[in-house]
Amino acid sequence: MDRAAGKNPPLLSKSRFIAGLQCPLRLWYQCYAPQLASDIRPAQQAIFDTGREVGHLATGRYPGGTLIEEDHLHHAEAVRSTTAAMGQSDTPAIYEAAFGFEGIRVRVDVLERSLSGRWNLVEVKSATAVRDVHLWDVAVQLHVLSGSGLSIDRAGLLHINTAYVHPGQAPVLAELFHFDDLTPLVFARQEDTHAQLGRLRQVLSEGQPPAIQPSRHCKHPHLCEFWDHCTDKMPEFWVLQLSGISQSRLDELSRLEISDIRDIPAGFPLTEIQDRIRTCVQTQTEYRSPNLARELGLLQHPIHFIDFETVGPAVPRYPGTRPYQSLPFQFSDHILRRDGSVDHREYLCREDKDPRTEFTRALLDALTADGSVVIYTTYEKKILRALANDLPEMREALHAAVDRTVDLHAMIKKHYYHPQFRGSFSLKSVLPALLPQMDYQDLAIQEGSQASVEYLRMIGPQTPAAEKEKIERDLLAYCGQDTLAMVRIREALLGS
Ligand code: SF4
Structure with a gap:
């Protein structure tokens, strides 16, 4: 597989950045071979729908804001609309604010005008707590906003508060959502963000996909949409089927160039249940x-x-x-x-x-x-x-x-x-x-x-x-x- 020669590397986006951090091959496929992705499963679609519903509801926490309506296919127009909205001093917040910097495009869920006249960056998630992937998500937005000349007071994640109880009437948004201020953490990640972006641009400048084998990383933080494609040629009794196998054991097997359970030698350290699986597979008998x-x-x-x-x-x-x-x-x-x-x-x-x-x-x-x-x-x-x-x-x-x-x-x-x-x-x-x-x-x-x-x-x-x-x-x-x-x-x- 080869990408079209002579073409400029594609633009990055927030979601491509996150995909590339999970796996450079995932980013490469997203840009050059998206047809290899599996169809979205109903359960996956439901997660996306929930995200959209929560995102829409969250804007109610910042009333009176302006929605940037142009979609990702009209990014330049969206950036112009965002600039115009920022120029309106009576606009307290901008939803889906669009920015671009050094070939990276982002949409900010809520850009809130702060009391000092600067800006707060709010990423909305249907999650119930902050995870590492969210820090990268906010960090790359901060990178683009800072590069675009904005002064950011606060940057953080607005997520669902699990202690909230339905009060029997319309949702009380101030209680349904919790804002985690991540400002120091994401400012501290700016150098790393810059380095990661450089690494991903390098991946995209290559003519061939990076040589990466599927493993545990394919499911974290999300199941990769290329899983079926990447695992299609794996052995029928792939070593990842060893229940609870650790990354270090997988690495050891990889060093021994073993991907099939049938090839694992006697004496290779496994847990009791993994050893049972190996024996059943090697003898093709039940236990x-x-x-x-x-x-x-x-x-x-x-x-x-x-x-x-x-x-x-x-x-x-x-x-x-x-x-x-x-x-x-x-x-x-x-x-x-x-x-x-x-x-x-x-x-x-x-x-x-x-x-x-x-x-x-x-x-x-x-x-x-x-x-x-x-x-x-x-x-x-x-x-x-x-x-x-x-x-x-x-x-x-x-x-x-x-x-x-x-x-x-x-x-x-x-x-x-x-x-x-x-x-x-x-x-x-x-x-x-x-x-x-x-x-x-x-x-x-x-x-x-x-x-x-x-x-x-x-x-x-x-x-x-x-x-x-x-x-x-x-x-x-x-x-x-x-x-x-x-x-x-x-x-x-x-x-x-
Ligand atoms: S399935 Fe795994 S190896 Fe393949 S692109 Fe996705 S994350 Fe990378």
């Missing part, structure tokens, strides 16, 4: 601890296999709820009786309302007082505990349900491995390995984050009735599949 059947045998009938779907909006939707609070809106409960018969109970909230009370009543009614409650990971237990905290009238029954839970995920991780798990113990990996005929391919909804997005669409006022009915069917099919999968996985593990 089954003698304790597996014993632990499964301890489950009490009727055995309830449960799964919840939840939604956690950044901006709380219902009175008394907090930002990102997980609200369960759906459950599925497959009930295995002693005689081998299986019943099914389920609940789905169909209205735009706080679902917790109705959900909990239906759940407790389904669970009755007997039998084990099988969950997959501890998420459901966490939700049950949160409900016990929020709903005092059902607290005792919820704690009793918590006491009956057994985590099938933890049991499998401890006592079983199949080479086709590919290092993952998620239901979506375990199910097709044990029961190839039963996967998620035919379902319209294939993961929990997508279920949340679809649920919000279902209860939204704009969605036509026929579409709501389809989403309802899709949600019920998805959640039901998760719990039926657990019933069948138990059978497969017992060999029955």
Whole structure:
């Protein structure tokens, strides 16, 4: 792959700068081979949409400001509009202010006129705390603004305050958002920012993409959009599938030029579970601890296999709820009786309302007082505990349900491995390995984050009735599949 010869290197932007810090190859691809990126997944799109919603809401914290309306395709016009707005002394703030300096373009979420007549730089994020990537984000904006001749008083991050509680009326923006002043930190990063920009420009001036192999860095701070492309040629049993492998071990394997688990020599230091994975892969056999059947045998009938779907909006939707609070809106409960018969109970909230009370009543009614409650990971237990905290009238029954839970995920991780798990113990990996005929391919909804997005669409006022009915069917099919999968996985593990 070669970029077109003789062309000027492309311009940088704030997001390209952040992409380049994560991985120079990601920046190179963004500029010269964007067609290699995977399509945006619904869950990813939902994160972008949340960011836009939060960004729009945040401007209310700086009333009376001027929005620069020209998009990124009209940057020069946007810069001119920004200059004009800054010249209006009665303009207290500018939203989406545009600047360019030394080939870097940025849009500032909020540029606030400070009391001294200088400017405050405000970056808005739907995050709940400051992370290192945010410091770089603000630092590069500061670099461009300072280069453009602005004097900056304060620079920082406006993010969601998780202690905020929906007051039962319109959001109180002064409480929903928290401003972290990062001024000294981002001023201290200016030299590094300058150096990083130089490094990234050098990357973009090369005719060939930088030689970088996919690894842990591809998922932090965000899953790279070129992941599918970069991992396409990795071995079927790639060393990154070794559960919990550290970066130093990966580096050691890389020095030994080993990328396939099958090539790892005996004696290479691995943890117990990693060693188990290596053995299973190298011998193409499963691992089954003698304790597996014993632990499964301890489950009490009727055995309830449960799964919840939840939604956690950044901006709380219902009175008394907090930002990102997980609200369960759906459950599925497959009930295995002693005689081998299986019943099914389920609940789905169909209205735009706080679902917790109705959900909990239906759940407790389904669970009755007997039998084990099988969950997959501890998420459901966490939700049950949160409900016990929020709903005092059902607290005792919820704690009793918590006491009956057994985590099938933890049991499998401890006592079983199949080479086709590919290092993952998620239901979506375990199910097709044990029961190839039963996967998620035919379902319209294939993961929990997508279920949340679809649920919000279902209860939204704009969605036509026929579409709501389809989403309802899709949600019920998805959640039901998760719990039926657990019933069948138990059978497969017992060999029955
Ligand atoms: S998948 Fe990884 S290696 Fe490939 S471009 Fe993205 S971050 Fe870089």
